[in-house]
Amino acid sequence: MRSATRRWKAVVTACLAPVLALMASPAPLTAQEATGTIRADTPGPVYSRRIFTQFAEHLGYGIYGGLYVGEDSPIPNVNGFRSDVIGALRELRVPVLRWPGGCFADEYNWREGIGPKADRPVKINTHWGGVEEPNAVGTHEFFELARQLGAEAFISGNVGNGTPRESAEWVEYITSPAGSLAQMRAENGREEPWTLEFFGIGNELWGCGGNMRAEYAADVTRRFSTFIKAPAGTKITKIAAGANSGDTEWTRVFMDVARDHIDGLSLHYYSIAGGWPPSISATDFAEEGWAHQLSATWQMDRLLAEHTAVMDEYDPEKRVFLAVDEWGAWYAPDPGTNPGFLQQGNTLRDAVLAGINLNIFARYADRVRLTAIAQMVNVLQAMVITDGPQMVRTPTFHVFAMYVPFQDGTVLPLDLNTPDYTFGPYTMPAVSAAAVRGTDGHVYVALTNGDPNRAIPVSLSLAGVTAHSVSGQVLTGDAVNARNSFADPDAVAPAPFGGARLAEGRLEVTMPAKSVVMLKLD
Ligand code: AHR
Numbered sequence: 001m002r003s004a005t006r007r008w009k010a011v012v013t014a015c016l017a018p019v020l021a022l023m024a025s026p027a028p029l030t031a032q033e034a035t036g037t038i039r040a041d042t043p044g045p046v047y048s049r050r051i052f053t054q055f056a057e058h059l060g061y062g063i064y065g066g067l068y069v070g071e072d073s074p075i076p077n078v079n080g081f082r083s084d085v086i087g088a089l090r091e092l093r094v095p096v097l098r099w100p101g102g103c104f105a106d107e108y109n110w111r112e113g114i115g116p117k118a119d120r121p122v123k124i125n126t127h128w129g130g131v132e133e134p135n136a137v138g139t140h141e142f143f144e145l146a147r148q149l150g151a152e153a154f155i156s157g158n159v160g161n162g163t164p165r166e167s168a169e170w171v172e173y174i175t176s177p178a179g180s181l182a183q184m185r186a187e188n189g190r191e192e193p194w195t196l197e198f199f200g201i202g203n204e205l206w207g208c209g210g211n212m213r214a215e216y217a218a219d220v221t222r223r224f225s226t227f228i229k230a231p232a233g234t235k236i237t238k239i240a241a242g243a244n245s246g247d248t249e250w251t252r253v254f255m256d257v258a259r260d261h262i263d264g265l266s267l268h269y270y271s272i273a274g275g276w277p278p279s280i281s282a283t284d285f286a287e288e289g290w291a292h293q294l295s296a297t298w299q300m301d302r303l304l305a306e307h308t309a310v311m312d313e314y315d316p317e318k319r320v321f322l323a324v325d326e327w328g329a330w331y332a333p334d335p336g337t338n339p340g341f342l343q344q345g346n347t348l349r350d351a352v353l354a355g356i357n358l359n360i361f362a363r364y365a366d367r368v369r370l371t372a373i374a375q376m377v378n379v380l381q382a383m384v385i386t387d388g389p390q391m392v393r394t395p396t397f398h399v400f401a402m403y404v405p406f407q408d409g410t411v412l413p414l415d416l417n418t419p420d421y422t423f424g425p426y427t428m429p430a431v432s433a434a435a436v437r438g439t440d441g442h443v444y445v446a447l448t449n450g451d452p453n454r455a456i457p458v459s460l461s462l463a464g465v466t467a468h469s470v471s472g473q474v475l476t477g478d479a480v481n482a483r484n485s486f487a488d489p490d491a492v493a494p495a496p497f498g499g500a501r502l503a504e505g506r507l508e509v510t511m512p513a514k515s516v517v518m519l520k521l522d
Contacts, residue, residue, distance in 0.1 A: 032419035032456070033419075033456070033457040033458070033459055034416060034417060034418040034419060034430070034431040034433075034456055034457070034458045034459070034511075035416075035417050035458075035459050035460070036414055036415050036416035036417060036433065036458075036459075036460050036461075037414070037415055037460065037461045037462075037463055038412050038413075038414050038435045038443070038445065038460050038461070038462050038463065038465060038507070039412055039413040039414070039415075039463050039464065040412045040435075040437060040443060040462065040463060040464035040465045041463045041464030042413060042463075042464075043410045043411070043412055043413075043437065044365065044366070044410065044411035044412065044413050045365045045366040045410070045411055046365065046408055046409070046410055046411070047361070047362055047365050047406050047407070047408065047409045047410070047411050047434075047436050048365065048369040048370065048408065049093070049095040049407035049408045050095050050096050050152075050369060050370040050371075051358070051361050051365075051368065051369070051370065051371045051406075052092065052093070052094070052095055052371075052400060052403070052404075052406075052407060053094075053095060053096035053097070053098060053154065053325065053370055053371060053372040053373075054089070054092075054094050054096070054097055054098070054151070054372060054373065054375075054376040054383070055097075055098040055099075055102070055325070055326065055372040055373065055374050055375045055376060056097060056098070056099050056100075056145075056375060056376045056377065057099070057100060057101040057102035057103075057104050057105075057128075057374075057375055057379065058100050058101060058102075058104040058108075058125060058128070058133060058137070059101070059102060059104060059125075059127075059128040059341065059342060059375070059379050060128060060129065060338065060340070060341025060342055060343060060378060060379050061341065061343070061377070061378040061379070061386065062375055062376070062377055062378050062379040063100075063137050063377075064134070064136070064137070065378070065386065066082075066085065066377035066378040066379075066384075066386050067081055067082065067085055067086075067137075067145065067376075067377050068080050068081055068082075068136065068137050068141065068145075069081075069082050070136065074389070075388075075389050078148060079141075079144050079148075080136075080137075080141065080144075081144065081145055081148055082386075082391075084391045085377060085384055085386065085391055086148050086149065088383070088384050088391065088393055088397070089149055089376070089383060089384070090148075090149060090150065091401055092383065092397070092400045092401055092404065093150070093404055093407060094149045094150070094151045094376075095151060095152060095407065096151055096152045096153075096154050096197065096198065096370065096372075097142075097145065097146050097149060097151040097152070097153065097154060097376075098154040098155075098156060098198075098200070098325060098372050099142050099145075099153075099154070099155060099156070100142070100155075100156065101127075101156055101203060102127075102156070102203060102326075102374075102375075103127040103128070103203065103204065103207075103208035103209070104125065104127055104128065105156035105157065105158055105160075105200070105202075105203050106127075106158060106159070106160030106161065106202065106203055106204070106208050106209040106210070107126065107127075107158060107160055107161045107162075108158050108162075109158070109162070109166070110138070110139055110158075110166070110170040110173070111166075112135050112138070113135045113137070113138020113139055113141075114138050114139055114140065114173075114184075114185075114188050115188055117134075117135075117136050120134070120135035120136070120138070121135060122134050122135065123135065127208060127340075128340045128341065128342070129338050129339075129340025129341055130340065131338075131340075139170075139173070139174065140188060140189060140190060142155075143174075143190075143194050152195075152197040152198065153194065153195065153196050153197055153198065154197065154198035154199075154200065154239075154325075154372075155170070155174075155196060155198070155199055155200065156200035156202070156203050157170065157199055157200060157201060157202060157224070157228075158202070159201055159202025159203075159205060159209060159210065159220060159221075159224055159241070160202060160203070160205075160208065160209040160210045161210075164223055164224050164226070164227045165227070167199075167201075167224055167227065167228060168227040168228065168229065169181060171196065171199060171228055171229065171230075171236065172229075173185055174193065174194050174196050175193045175194065175195075175196050175230060175231050175234065175236070176193060176231055177193050177231060193231070195234070196230075196236050197236070197237060198236070198237045198238075198239055198264075198370075199228050199236050199237070199238055199239070200239045200241065200266070200325070201221050201224045201225055201228070201238055201239065201240050201241060201262070202217075202220075202221070202224070202240075202241040203241050204241060204244070204268065205217040205220070205221075205241040206241075206243075206244055206247070206250060207244065209241055214249060214250045214253035214254065215253055215257070217241065217250075217254075218240075218253050218254050218256075218257035218258040219257065219258075221240045221241070221254070221258045221261065221262065222257070222258050222261045225238055225240075225258070225261040225262060226261070237263045237264060238261070238262050238263050238264070239262065239263065239264035239265070239266055239323050239325065239370075240254055240258060240262040240264070240265045240266065241266055242254065242265045242266035242267045242268070242322075242323070243266075243267050243268070243307065244268055245267075245268065245269045245270075245299075245303060246303060246306070248306050248307055248310050251265065251267075251307050251310045251311065252310050252313075252314075255310060255311055255313070255314035255315060255320070256314060259314055259315060259320055262320060263319075263320060263321065264320060264321045264322070264323040264369075264370065265311070265320055265321075265322060265323065266322075266323045266324070266325045266326075267303070267304075267307055267322055267323070267324045267325075268324075268325070268326040268327070269299070269300055269303055269324065269326075269327055270326070270327065270328060270329070270330040270374070270380075271293060271296040271297035271299075271300075271327075271328065271329045271330065271353060272296060272329075272330045272331075273289070273292040273293040273295075273296045274292065278330045278331050278332050279332050280292065280293065280331055280332060281331060281332055282329075282331035282332070282334060282344035282345040282346070282347070283334070283344075283345035283347055283481055283483060284481070285349075285480070285481055286480065286481075287423055287452060287453075287480060288423065288424060289349075289480075289481075290349050290423075290452055290480040290481075290514075291421070291422075291423035291424065291426040291428075292426055293329065293349055293353065294349070294352065294353060294356065294421075294426075294428060294450050295426040295427070295428050297329070297353045297356055297357060298356065298428045298429070300324075300327065300356075300357055300360050301360050301363075304322070304324075304360065304361075304363075304364045304367075304368060305364075307322060308322060308364055308367045308368075311367060312367075318366055318367050321367060321368070321369040321370060322364070322367045322368045322369075323368075323369070323370040323371065323372075324361070324368060324370075324371040324372070325370065325371065325372040326372060326374045327357060327371060327372070327373055327374065328350075328353075328354075328357075328373045328374045328375075328380055328381035328396075329344075329349075329350050329353055329380070329381045330342075330344075330374075330380055330381075331344045332344075341378075341379070342375075342379045342380050343378060343379070344380060344381075345385075345483055346381060346382060346385065346394035346395055346396055346483060346484075347395060347477075347480070347481045347482060347483040347492075348395050348475075348476065348477040348479070348480060348481065348482045348483070348492055348514060349480055349481065350381055350394070350395055350396045351395035351396055351398065351399045351475055351492065351516055352448050352449075352450055352514060352515070352516055353381075354373070354381070354396045354399040354400070354516075355399050355403075355432065355446065355447075355448040355516040356432045356448050356450065357371075358399070358403055358406070358434070358446065359432040359433060359434040359446055359447075359448065360432070361434075362406075362411050362414075362434035362435075362436070363434075365411045373396070373400075381394075381396055382394055382396070383396060383397040383400060384397060387486065390486045392484050392485065392486055392489045393484060393489065393493075394483070394484060395475065395477070395482075395483065395484065395492040398475050398492065398493060398494050399475060399516055401494070402446075402473055402475065402494055402516065402518040403446060403518065405436070405438040405440070405442070405444045405518070405520070406434075406436050406438070406444060406446065407439075408439050409436030409437055409438040409439060409444065410436055410437045411434070411435070411436055412435040412436060412437060412443065414433050414434060414435050414460070416429075416431065416432075416433050416460075418430050418431040418432075418456075419431070419456065421450050421451040428450065429450070430449060430450055430451045430454075430456055431447060431448065431449055431450075431456055431458060431511060432447070432448045432450070433445065433446065433447045433448075433458070433460075434446045442520050442521060442522065443462075443465050443467065443520075443521040444518065444519065444520055444521075445460070445507065445518075445519040445521070446516070446517070446518050446519075447509060447511055447516070447517045447518075447519070448511075448515070448516050448517075449511035449512065449513060449514065449515050449517075450514070451513055451514070452480050452513050452514040453513055454513055455510050455511060455512050455513055456510075456511045456513075457508070457509070457510055457511075458507075458508070458509040458510075458511055459506055459507075459508050459509075460506060460507040460509075461505060461506050461507075462502075462505055462506065462507055462521075465521060467502055467521035467522060468502070468522060469502065469521075469522045470500045470501065470502055470507065470519050470520070470521050470522070471496075471497075471519070471520050471522070472496075472497040472500055472517055472518055472519035472520060473494040473495065473496060473497050473517070473518050474494065474495055474496075474497035474499070474512060474515055474516070474517045475492065475493070475494050475495075475515060475516045475517075476492075476512050476513070476514055476515035476516075477491065477492045477514070480514060497517055497519070499511070499512065499517075500517075500519050502521070507519070507521070
């Protein structure tokens with residue numbers, strides 16, 4: 001047994017994995033129980049709805065084809081954005097949309113994406129496939145997309161090869177009620193200023209954003225931040241480009257040097273079994289691939305413990321939030337696709353991976369107040385996948401839909417003792433869990449079982465909860481790589497869950513193997 005609050009150490013021995021996997025011992029017949037307490041009597045921080053932020057980059061079919069097809073397309077659309085995709089995404093109550101990248105943002109010139117479309121320059125997307133970027137989706141179209149989704153705007157500025165003046169003028173163009181940039185905006189069809197909630201001061205400044213050293217990047221961040229000015233009476237939340245996975249030194253330098261100039265500091269961590277470059281298949285795998293990938297995603301727990309500890313040293317008041325604004329599974333590109341388009345199938349493994357991360361975020365919700373899975377449509381761990389006029393919801397989509405009641409709920413601390421799941425060299429907690437009191441007053445409990453072979457009994461005592469009944473949904477499938485296709489779009493879809501009951505002040509759940517469960521207590 002292990003305590004999920006204890007620092008978790010993954011044993012990842014990539015080269016030995018296939019050999020050891022063959023030697024894995026058969027699963028015991030009886031599964032150990034997971035136990036814990038939901039402490040509704042000592043409620044924690046808010047589980048910010050912004051933890052469900054989505055990210056849409058000019059990358060492959062992430063924007064063009066996936067979201068934007070143009071007004072003249074035979075695919076039904078509103079102002080160029082396809083109605084099927086927007087309709088599905090609205091089910092997720094997308095709180096915030098991050099755009100235009102990613103690495104794309106590091107060399108984006110906002111002036112090329114405004115004005116008559118026919119006059120906009122066609123550029124080469126040098127980061128992603130070397131394909132033509134028509135600039136048909138620019139600032140006005142982004143705000144139209146955010147409007148259709150009902151999402152707040154999060155724009156990543158170009159610190160990579162841009163100037164502070166360009167960023168400042170972009171922000172002025174978007175937000176100013178007066179002046180010649182506001183006049184230009186009006187001439188381009190938008191009289192009223194937009195509301196810009198978040199501005200990212202660059203992206204991955206340690207890599208595609210300029211290959212900077214932390215000390216230099218922190219100074220550059222101070223400089224750019226100086227010129228990002230919100231009109232009187234408004235606020236733009238500034239998010240600095242943070243660390244790459246385990247680089248806590250980057251976090252330390254930024255907190256030391258730049259913390260007074262920022263509101264949030266980002267962290268990017270992708271679950272990449274076997275490390276960079278992504279090499280394992282998104283869809284063609286058995287238990288070894290399942291365990292390897294989930295063990296990589298459990299690293300998020302350790303990373304958040306480490307980065308938040310550094311932030312606590314400099315900011316015990318937790319004013320600066322940690323924005324994990326890129327996370328998710330990254331696999332080898334699907335065979336036959338452009339490797340620069342980052343297209344990957346999405347399976348039950350990704351659903352469980354998403355649930356594990358969303359549960360981990362609850363434990364750090366006092367500091368982690370925004371996260372963005374990468375990416376929303378057709379790229380990496382997407383919510384929906386399209387092909388021409390077809391669209392399918394992925395297993396990950398369904399997890400995000402199941403977690404909607406978590407948005408702005410109050411975290412109820414949950415100490416969980418769970419058995420391990422072990423396969424070959426990979427050992428990790430079998431069960432993950434999180435609980436909130438939703439904004440509707442009900443208690444919601446989210447659980448994952450990463451063991452693909454065994455159902456696991458879970459027994460949670462309820463401190464400070466008065467409940468008479470429990471209902472819920474389960475997401476599972478007939479194989480570790482079960483997935484949805486255009487021909488079979490509901491192969492992995494939520495179903496009513498009858499495996500939970502309340503008894504003598506306890507919540508008793510039988511977690512099916514390889515599943516995500518969301519429960520509502522009445
Ligand atoms: O999400 C794909 C890429 O991953 C982003 O463009 C970049 O920020 C990260 O390296």
